[in-house]
Amino acid sequence: MEKPKRAQRPHCLVLPHPIQGHINPMLQFSKRLEHKGVKVTLAITQFIFNNTMNGTSSSSISVETISDGYDQGGPEAASGGYEEYLPRFREVGSKTLAGLVVKFGNMGCPVDCIVYDAFLPWGLDVAREFGLVGAVFFTQSCAVDNIYYHVYNGHLKLPLTERTNITVPGLPPLEISDMPSFVSVPQAYPPLLKLVVNQFANVGEADWVLCNTFHKLEEELVDWMAKIWPLRTIGPTIPSMYLDKRLQDDKEYGFSIFKPKTDACMKWLDQRSNGSVVYVSFGSLAQLGVDQMEEIAWGLKNSNYYFLWVVRATEQPKLPKNFMAETVLNGLVVTWCPQLDVLAHRAIGCFVTHSGWNSTLEALSLGVPMVAMPQSTDQTTNAKYVMDVWGMGVRAQCDERGMVRREEVEGCVREVMEGERGKEIRRKEMKWGELAIEAVDEGGSSDKNIDEFVAKLVKS
Numbered sequence: 001m002e003k004p005k006r007a008q009r010p011h012c013l014v015l016p017h018p019i020q021g022h023i024n025p026m027l028q029f030s031k032r033l034e035h036k037g038v039k040v041t042l043a044i045t046q047f048i049f050n051n052t053m054n055g056t057s058s059s060s061i062s063v064e065t066i067s068d069g070y071d072q073g074g075p076e077a078a079s080g081g082y083e084e085y086l087p088r089f090r091e092v093g094s095k096t097l098a099g100l101v102v103k104f105g106n107m108g109c110p111v112d113c114i115v116y117d118a119f120l121p122w123g124l125d126v127a128r129e130f131g132l133v134g135a136v137f138f139t140q141s142c143a144v145d146n147i148y149y150h151v152y153n154g155h156l157k158l159p160l161t162e163r164t165n166i167t168v169p170g171l172p173p174l175e176i177s178d179m180p181s182f183v184s185v186p187q188a189y190p191p192l193l194k195l196v197v198n199q200f201a202n203v204g205e206a207d208w209v210l211c212n213t214f215h216k217l218e219e220e221l222v223d224w225m226a227k228i229w230p231l232r233t234i235g236p237t238i239p240s241m242y243l244d245k246r247l248q249d250d251k252e253y254g255f256s257i258f259k260p261k262t263d264a265c266m267k268w269l270d271q272r273s274n275g276s277v278v279y280v281s282f283g284s285l286a287q288l289g290v291d292q293m294e295e296i297a298w299g300l301k302n303s304n305y306y307f308l309w310v311v312r313a314t315e316q317p318k319l320p321k322n323f324m325a326e327t328v329l330n331g332l333v334v335t336w337c338p339q340l341d342v343l344a345h346r347a348i349g350c351f352v353t354h355s356g357w358n359s360t361l362e363a364l365s366l367g368v369p370m371v372a373m374p375q376s377t378d379q380t381t382n383a384k385y386v387m388d389v390w391g392m393g394v395r396a397q398c399d400e401r402g403m404v405r406r407e408e409v410e411g412c413v414r415e416v417m418e419g420e421r422g423k424e425i426r427r428k429e430m431k432w433g434e435l436a437i438e439a440v441d442e443g444g445s446s447d448k449n450i451d452e453f454v455a456k457l458v459k460s
């Protein structure tokens with residue numbers, strides 16, 4: 001679409017929750033907005049800013065800092081955990097975000113709109129204080145959002161029991177084990193249950209409800225939710241060069257909290273033949289038990305395939321002692337990798353993953369079959385969809401103690417890497433990959449939605 005014809009470009013302040021899995025999609029959406037002529041400033045916490053400087057930050061988007069009240073240590077520094085962190089973030093974050101709005105006004109570069117993470121509903125209060133457009137951004141799937149909404153509106157009463165008939169509009173029949181962990185085990189971490197349910201407290205007042213998914217992926221759900229709110233799908237938020245290739249310099253997220261071992265990974269992969277490597281990652285937050293780590297380790301070894309395994313530095317002490325030495329010929333363990341480059345590499349045959357939403361969208365867009373091993377939060381629901389709705393992979397089954405055993409790891413890897421099931425999954429993934437490109441390419445459903453959002457901003 002044509003760039004806006006007015007003296008000044010509209011200006012959006014984009015506010016992600018300060019974790020990698022929320023920064024990545026909101027940053028990518030920012031790049032799409034900039035490409036369409038909007039000025040964007042990403043507001044991140046001082047703590048993340050300091051940390052990212054230790055990692056990589058090469059994105060084209062301007063960055064400004066706000067405070068969550070814990071500039072030196074982030075959420076980990078809150079002695080009372082998230083119960084203490086979230087209210088303080090709300091209090092200090094609102095003030096410092098408002099300070100940014102004032103600062104831009106004084107600079108002659110006023111803010112027109114705040115795009116705020118649904119985890120931070122106070123972003124809308126700041127927008128209203130200054131009479132700005134308020135757009136809430138959901139980084140997770142519509143299926144998961146819809147479940148949380150039905151907990152919020154009382155349709156799903158917690159705790160769920162075996163007798164609860166779990167029926168949510170637009171969703172297939174679900175077992176308790178398919179529900180997000182905050183819903184299936186509500187007593188486990190009440191502050192986080194409150195956080196995800198409270199996303200809906202003021203959603204009805206937002207001018208826009210933006211979702212990181214695409215229409216054909218969650219058609220029925222999107223259509224159902226769009227009847228209640230001004231909901232628009234804008235995803236998948238994967239760098240353009242992996243999808244429509246219209247944003248020439250958009251090859252990576254460019255904002256990494258951990259430093260990727262890029263050379264080591266890519267050189268190692270270059271030496272492997274097509275589809276011969278199992279890529280394993282549980283994302284930026286998951287903490288596996290020592291026993292679970294051991295089962296995965298020996299399951300990978302026993303599968304006899306090459307593997308590239310991301311084990312964050314804080315998780316590495318959990319690896320079995322002799323594991324690295326025993327697998328040195330077959331495996332590479334790194335603390336962080338450039339995941340998109342890895343998934344796009346011809347050597348990768350499957351992705352053993354916690355099925356975080358970004359990882360799921362990345363696998364889908366790049367056509368990599370998944371072995372879903374969900375750990376917590378929305379990953380369980382994503383895994384259900386991956387296997388039973390989208391046919392993108394298999395879900396590893398837990399034993400009665402909630403553990404995925406080494407035989408199961410090995411069996412799932414073999415099922416996806418070889419045999420008919422693997423072929424069928426690859427066919428489905430190809431289809432999803434094409435639909436993902438179609439959605440963000442010129443005239444696609446997500447592209448049109450972003451155009452509409454920009455056009456309204458220009459008018460207002």
Ligand code: UDP
Nearest residue numbers: 021283284285310336337339356357358359
């Ligand atoms: N990621 C990465 N390198 C790694 C592991 C993960 O760049 O070694 C990225 C991945 O591409 C994704 C994000 O980190 O964009 C993880 O998000 P996801 O929603 O999958 O999981 P979370 O970390 O939020 O649990």
